[in-house]
Amino acid sequence: MTSADETPVRVGVFGLLGSGNLGNDGSLEAVLGYLRAEHPEAVVDALCGGPEVVATRYGIPARRLHWNRGEYRTASRAGAIATKGLGKLVDAVRTAAWVRRHNVVIVPGMGVLEATLPLRPWGFPYALFLLCASGRLLRTRVALVGVGAAAIGNRPTRVLVRWSARLAAYRSYRDAQSRDAMRAMGVDTARDEVHPDLAFALPTPRASAPSGPPGLVCVGVMDFHGGNDDRARAEEIHRRYLDGTIRFVRALVEDGRPVRLLTGDKCDAPVVAAILDTVDSPLVTAAEAASLADLMKETAAADTVVAIRYHNLICALKVGTPTLALSYAAKSDALMAQMGLAAYCHPAREVDADRLLEQFRALEQRSPELRQTLTERNLAAAQRLEHQFTALTAALFPAADHAHALREAP
Template sequence: MTPRSTPPRVGLFGLLGGGNIGNDGSMEAVLAHLRAERPDAVLDCFCSGPEHVTEHYGVPATPMHQWASYRLERRGPAAAALKALGKVVDAGRTLAWVRRHDAVVVPGTGVLEATLPVRPWGFPYALFLLCLSGRLTGTRVALLDVGAEVIDSATTRAMVRWAARLAHHRSFRDEHSRRVVRDMGVDVRGDEVGADLTFALPLAVAPAGPTGIVGVGLMAWSGGSGDRRRAQEIHDSYLATMTDFVGRLVDDGRRVRLFVGDALDDAVVARVLADLRADRPGRELSVEAGSIRSLDDLVRQMSDVDTVVATRYHNIVAALRLGKPTLALSYSPKSDAVMAEMGLAEFCHPAHFPDPDRLAAQFAELEARREQLGRVVAARAAAAADRLHRQLSGLCRDLLGERPAAVPRIDSAA
């Protein structure tokens, strides 16, 4: 393949910049690779948080939904009418944005799932418009190492199925996701299984020896799309168990550091801290909770903990990338899959109505085997990182052609 004579225009698409640090970490991994291998590429985003993406990553960005520009109350007949109009306008906006690019990359994340509550006319519709626009304009759309899950809603499932069929390139972060998409009726023969893209990010420097700190990742967990009627019950059970677990650590004299993975999780951290203080009046609690607004923040705060207990998927992945023995409160097969790949299948615990005593027993076993498990996790995480770098290099060549011998660096769209 001969080098291009003009700089390629590459778009990134997804729920990026909206407060979920795992989503942003996946984008960051792709941005870093593009900037290293194709510094001539002109980059921009079509996403849910354009202001954040531009401010923090230096990439021009366009809001994914026309509705976001109306800035009106979201209830009542007028709001409903404007929202419906916005969906029509979004079709034209998406087509116009896609046609300006040589390739569009959807960088990882669970774009083919509905594990957490999602409406079909939200992101699934936006993803369908993207892939359809790619076919209509000839722009190559790549779903890169994405996650998928069985979807109960027929409308959402249809949107996701057609998006997957229309994409020019598909790869999956685990074999489970590939199998789910195959069972939806999509031909996945030849589609590659990679890993979660955040495994491609550089490692933080960890301390030489144990520190005694336990990391606990909390989540605003209240079930998935099929659990709306029991959402409060699920949330209360999860909150009670995690408060009990952290309380046991504190009572045993352990230092605890609390993590989040989304801005929504801050309220859960505040509630756990408040309940711990109420149950232990006058005591100085050995619990800390620093501000986390990016994957870099999370990795820095995780770097010196000995073990991690986490719920949100990208808290789990970040811990594994750092080689930390990890116990996952799993709310989805994606958590089970990555834990099994890293040699920790026995250290999964259900996030639905978790059992405090069993959770404590699993944690005790994790700590007893900490050194041996840490070596296994570190080796497997390094292998996943190597696999991703090879995959990303191949995708760059396939989508954009060979890199010119010498090009000026251009980081953003004109």
Template sequence: MFGGGNLGNDGCLEAVVAYLRERHPDAELACLCSGPEVVSARFGIRATPLYWYSERERRPVLPVRVGLKAVGKVRDALRLVRWVRRQDVVLVPGTGILENTLPLRPWGFPFSVFLLGLSGRLAGTKVAMINVGANTVEQRSLRSLFRWAARLVHYRSFRDQLSRDAVLAMGVGGADEVYPDLAFALPVPPAEAEPGTVGVGLMDFHGGTGERHRAEDIHTSYVEGMKQLVRRLLAEGRRVRLLTGDEPDQGVVAEIVEDVRARSDLDPSALVFEPVATVGELMAQIAGLDAVVATRYHNVLCSLKLAKPTVAVCYSAKGERLMAEMGLGEYCQDARAVDVDLLVEQLHEVERRAERIRPVLAERAAVNAAALDHQYEVLSSTLLGAPVPAAAPAGRAS
């Protein structure tokens, strides 16, 4: 799902492209993805669309739309098999490819993931899932597709122990490794300081796959909580920068901006939002902030990587796990039931503890970067014929 507007996904691709170009400069790169034009323009590699049919581009009448989708499923399956056969190695870098923390239909993306692994086995192409995310899946059809997708690949590693445990619970064994999220390998960009500014990371959140029956209630509650948070911060005299991680999040931004402008007691000029197109641009914004309250996983991760005092409004267990691993496990909340008073209290507390928190975060981010450097050696030896690496550095996640 690269090139589709999700900065976290694209950041994982960016990290692996950089690794390949540095250590395997003769490799010919190609990408199968949802946004091929964006990927080709940004990374200068050949990109093929994952799906022949897209609802965002076609709006025919219902019977025609159903027919086109049916034809598209067959075409997409054949195209994916042919594409895999043309590759020597297929890498799936990062992302929550085995998760259903956001709404999914089994015969959409999950089926494509299963077919990717199956195609690799049939064609003799090595397929690897690198530092991917997974979670416990209750829906039987989804769980079956994810289980077989994980079984069929040549190599697996996970971005946290939670993901590895979830795949083990699906019945997929093996000596899989746990490494940090690939975003920890990305360079830190230069940035301008914004003294006194708090970042508020927003998400177009409607719950997960099993919560469709109350998706609108979840969304309304979440947005109202974030509106109240922004109002409270502005009323304290703080400057607030809104952060996003996916294109749909900008609808939530618009609601909050409109809410602030409608209130005569607040200064709308103290509320800042500038759209970003890459994780690097996002990190440049975060680097100038005093502290961050964020929802999207990669908003939280980038804040921690940059050693910012952070409070996470979590939509799944992976956010809580990340915060705990970085030493801030007590500064989390559930995005489904935001307690604004507690959120403000948590923010004030991490800011008071900032001088102690920052060195710890910086040290753990450095350990994670070293672990990823070791994994690149593992990938090179396992998939690309390079010499076998030495032992992993001390402190690597496992």
């Protein structure tokens, strides 16, 4: 606890939060839950992508991550290019000034050390580098908590990510492959730990009993065009993914199965519209989820889930629903293996509707067994996340950790 003559610890949270990605916001929600439970005296605010959303939804003050509101729009005219360049300088000053006001800054989860989706080095990787460099210079502890990482081919992006990780005071990862990737990029990971994704710390809604035949199938979709190294064939990848998904949904409808389409980011809306227009069946509906809690409720009501977005998968697995992953990155394969469903991954870049249907039917045949497996794996994940938050307190709030130890002593 903070005594009357002590200044409350100031904690900042940083990232593309409140920008429409439900997974990122779910990671923030998990960290805020930890802070409010274990460090209620902390004064928390955010530097983030969607400050209005974060302030309204989570009740903390928030500032915009980038000075230039068009940071993630392609600049072609001279004026727009000049504005972007000026924004980089302004952001360096703004970030340092914000970091200076804090004792601790937490980057909650998210794939901040990867480029498995299209990413420009001077966007978020540069912003993360400014944060970590400012923290080192100003002696503010920056923690990358439960983050994702992957090998990066683009040299500028790789350099910025590597130095961001090196400059952070604390690092933990959401899977072993992320830690291995950072080690391969030259980061000393000897003291870094691996824990389940932060979303596993969120409350789990009461699961529904499996519906009678024909049971509901949730299909998570994504505006998928491949990754950073796929730009030359991005449209081909998108077309193949969309065509395969439409064929799969149509086959489910022909079997009389109701289908519920799920998203994880506001940019996925065109894919939902394309499926609804093409399949054109009352059996196909779209959910309007505003949080991971909403997604968990949707997936808990389903017999089976087929999804591509990482946090759609987490939501389904967390509520114990048998799930098939359209995998676009190693993180999805690692998650499915961790939860005992390694055999039920299908490549998102090469969607084969016939093969996907075979895997789907095989998954449903093992549904009771897999539900039991997921119950056991979820319990283990929750226990491991308790250790994550204990380690975080010890690393970032040593005085609070010492006080807690004294209270617990006999």
